[in-house]
Amino acid sequence: MSMPAALQVSNLALSRGGRTLLRGLSIMLEAGEALVLTGPNGTGKTTLLRAIAGLVRPDEGDIIAPPLAYLGHGEALKPSETVIDAISFAARLHGHVWGDGKGDVRMDALNAMGLSKRVLHTCGQLSAGQKRRLAIARLTLQEEARLWLMDEPAAPLDAAGRALLADLVADFRKGGGMVIAATHTGLGWTDAQALELRP
Amino acid sequence: MKALRAVFVREWRLASAGGGGPAGPAAFMLAALALVPLAIGPDPDILRAAAPGVIAFAALLASLQGAERMFGDDLSDGTLELYALSPVSLTALSAIKAAAYVSAVLWPAPVIGFVAAMAYGMDGPSAGALSLGLVLALPGLALVSGFAGALAAGVKRAGLLIALIAAPLQVPLLVFVAGVGRAALEGTGLAGANLMLAGAFSLAALALAPFGMAAALKGRLE
Structure with a gap:
């Protein structure tokens, strides 16, 4: 179809x-x-x-x-999860692989929203704006959308x-x-x- | 398949670290089992006879401890919407959640059950049989708790609703697990049959509950 x-x-x-x-x-x-x-x-x-x-x-x-990809009211982020864990999970969920000279889709997504310096922070430590940025970065990983x-x-x-x-x-x-x-x-x-x- | 594994790994991590992990239900079960002898007295015969039922009952109540968190947070923070629109179906998600709940949160129950059975004066083989009964019953307990958790997600006083939905559905497991311990203790030869019934209930729950959970979650999302 x-x-x-x-x-x-x-x-x-x-x-x-x-x-x-x-x-x-x-x-x-x-x-x-x-x-x-x-x-x-x-x-x-x-x-x-x-x-x-x-x-x-x-x-x-x-x-x-x-x-389609949906960005709702909630950021769907867990306070105990680190930024890199959250974005890695989203990448895996949508079938991405990284490493082996393929480049890193996760870092590309974080860079696009200016979050590359926050990778090891937990989501609970992020401000509301940073959480929003992360949720938007996650959207870009749904390539089929x-x-x-x-x-x-x-x-x-x-x-x-x-x-x-x-x-x-x-x-x-x-x-x-x-x-x-x-x-x-x-x-x-x-x-x-x-x-x-x-x- | 990769997506399913990713969801399990994440849910396992969140269940074991993010939401308190096994400590809460384990502490609840330990506390209950430590208090019962104070209530019913030190008579060793009575304690030994009561042990299978009391231990199975404590495990059942412990399995309800984390049920509210299983889906409640996911509904309020938007995670459930994300899952609903992901390549993973809500049915698969529900089964994965229950598996993560058993392996990250409820796993101490058979260990505590074994130690408590010994402390209550049961012999080693009977305590082992009761503990094995708990192992076989845990998936069923988790699936029924999860089903109640899914129905009550986002509802005020979800804890009350969960207890009222899950407890009656868990009655067969309570009877079978207690039955394993009692049969082993009395040497009636029916311990094996009770073990199989506990396992069968878990399998039946595995075949049915994830669909019920998915339907409940879908309703909660609308």
Whole structure:
């Protein structure tokens, strides 16, 4: 079965806790495109991302999504695990091997988010922004993913972190990747489409 | 296969170091077994007769100690979402979690059970048989605890819910393990049958519980 190269969301209806959040929403995203979701709290940005990821079943409508990677609210990091252990696990989980002159995908991922000096820290010692950086670095290890779903990717990041994120997203899109981000803060991504969800 | 091994290694490490490891359940079991003689008195015949049941009961309660942490943290910190979207299925994850729980957290139970059986006045072979019964029962205890932990993940007062769900389901194991010790002690020749029943329960739990856990986790994620 060939994987779809684009994201197609048609006539979507979503609810959470019995309350309808969205109705009749359609999204079409082609390779290289980005979509920024905005809107007040509680309008369904997170639920929409989770539905596209397949974590929540929609009430109505169809979602045809390419292989994707999801950056949720939680960083999915364990306080006792070191940064290098966390990133090594993510790399192994997605079938990477390193060493033997192949280069080290783990260090590439950490470098991309400016974390190379933190490898031996435990995740419990990291600041909120550094944890976010690590979670974003982990996303890049899912090489098969053609779509990144990011929930508030930049909220705890400093200016440098946002710049690194913007670079990473630009690179990913140049390679044909698609990105959907829900955000309250300006991301500064070039020519991204915008979708405002209203209550 | 590599991904499964990576998950097991990580879960084993987290279970043995990150969340307290074997110390909590082991201390609980030791404390329970040290207190019982104070409650029922020093009569050696009564203690010896009570030993199999008391030890199996203590192991059952100890297995519930870490059940809340098995999935609770993973749900709240986003780890479960990561796993749900990874190449590893939630069913495989559940089986791996239970295996890590047995090998990283519950492993002292048969050792403590053996020492306690000797201290309660059981003879060596009977204590050994009871300890073997605990070894065979541990996977079942862990899987049932894990199932309860998955159902209660993210729920307020998860500990209460876990005890109420898991304890009735663990009754057969309690009966079989205690039965092993009692049969060995009394020489009824039924110790082997009880051992096989304890092992069979664990195998049945292995075949069923991971699917139940995965379904429960999926529901918790929605």
